[in-house]
Amino acid sequence: MTAQSPSSPFVAATLRFGLCAGMALAGILLLGCAGGVSAQDHGATARKAPAAEKSVAPAAAASKTSPTSKAVGEQVREALDSGIVAKKRVTLTVEAKKAGAVAAEHAPAAPITVAPGAIPNPAASRQYIRAKAAAMAGHGAGEVHWSYEGEGGPETWGQLKPEFNVCAIGKRQSPINIDEPATLRGPAEPIQFEYAASSASVVNNGHTIQVDLGGDNSITVRGTNFRLLQFHFHHPSEERVNHRSFAMVVHLVHRSSEGKLAVVAVLLEPGPANALINKVWTYMPLDSGDRVGMPPDMLDMRELLxxxxxYYQFMGSLTTPPCTEGVLWMVLKQPVAISREQLRLFGQLFPNNARPVQPVNGRAIRDAQ
Ligand SMILES: [Zn+2]
Structure with a gap:
């Protein structure tokens, strides 16, 4: 999970970069709107699949998807990789289906258009994208930033700054493998979900796609009411059950009036398209740092459950720096379905945003029957 909530400082950064928001919905990504970018002669090359294909999860790669969704990630990657300069426009093809409708067929892909005369400037482009991603991750210029691989990867989180120390030395870290034979089986109270149709906005924070929720959504468990702040995605799932990982997981992050955190994890596995995820993907910002508002009361989280x-219940931590402990985790046992095409779209933007499993260290894991 990530700890970012609508009240966190990163929202301020979001708003600074928010000028681009909304363009993704229209199928037009103004990569240069905050001072960055354009692409040179992408019309001829954007249909090829090179770099993006390598990063697609095997399950997703095996599926048959529309040229439109397949092309989106490629277009973004290629635009970023090949050099982008200010005030030039890249038009992406995005399915313009009515939000909320999950159809088996796809609108024909429109051709990609690129403003002529763009001047390639790869160095400036990459610098801009990195700075923007760092800002969105809540770090200013010159500060450390973390990632899921390479420099700044999970093994280094604890050393990146003093506040991240618990990532390395904590004894109740998340995620974990849930070893069923070792769980404490028995009756447990059901989680009371009190969710309703809500307004929401979708953020690409450079680490994941996160949906910040308005409205009145909460759960009650252990006699405490926790309000739902946001939910976000990991690909593949961070948690494992009997050493098996799942295609993805949704973390629903709740907080009590006393500041305690409770996260409900909903595992995702390939199957029919997921109606709620279809709504989120429709408004997904493709550019790191952007936020897109959804129409009022569009999201009803009951659709996801x-x-x-x-569920399995245990105490753990945030799965992103600063890895704060004392988080009540509830992993729902029954996975819900997500289509391979929906998986593929997320996987192209985030090939791997899962922290490896952490030692259980004798923690009690309740298997709520
Ligand atoms: Zn998470």
Missing amino acids: PKDQR
Whole structure:
């Protein structure tokens, strides 16, 4: 999970970069709107699949998807990789389906258009993108930033700054592998979900796609009410059950009036398209740092929950720096479906944004029957 909430400092950064928001919906990504970018002669090359294909999860790669969704990630990657300069426009093809409708067929892909005369400037482009991603991750210029691989990867988080120390030395870190034979089985109270149709906005914070929720959504468990702040995605799932990982996971981050955190994890596995995720993907900002508002009351989180709401429960931590402990985790046992095409789209933007599993260190894991 990530700890960012609508009240966190990163929202201020979001707003600074928010001018681009909304363009993704129209299928037009103004990569240069905050001072950056354009692409040179992408019309001829953007249909090829080179770099993006390598990073697609095997399951997703095996599926048959529309040229439109396949092209989006490629277009973004290629635009970023090949050099982008100020005030030039790259038009991306995005399915213009009615939000909320999950159709088996796809609108024909429109051709990619690129403003003529763009001047390539790869160094400036990459610098701009990195700075923007760092700003969105809550770090100013010159500060450390973390990632999921290479420099700044999970093994280094604890050393990146003193506040991240618990990532390295904590004894109740998340995620974990849930080893069923070692769980404490028995009756447990059901989680009371009190969710309703809500307004929301979708953020690409450079680490994941996060949806910040307005409205009145909460859960009650252990006699405490926790308000739903946001939810976000990891690909593949961070948590494992009997050493098995899942295609993705949704973390629903709740906070009590006393500041305690409770996260409900909903595992995702390939199957029919997911209606709620279709809404989120429709408004997904493709550019790191952007935020897109959804129409009022569009999201009803009850749509995401599985019928069987039994769960595993344990104490753990944030799964992103600063890895703060004392988080109540509830992993719903029954996965819900996401289509391979929906998986592929996220996987192209975030090939791997899962922290490796951490030692259980004798923690009690309740298997709520
Ligand atoms: Zn998470």
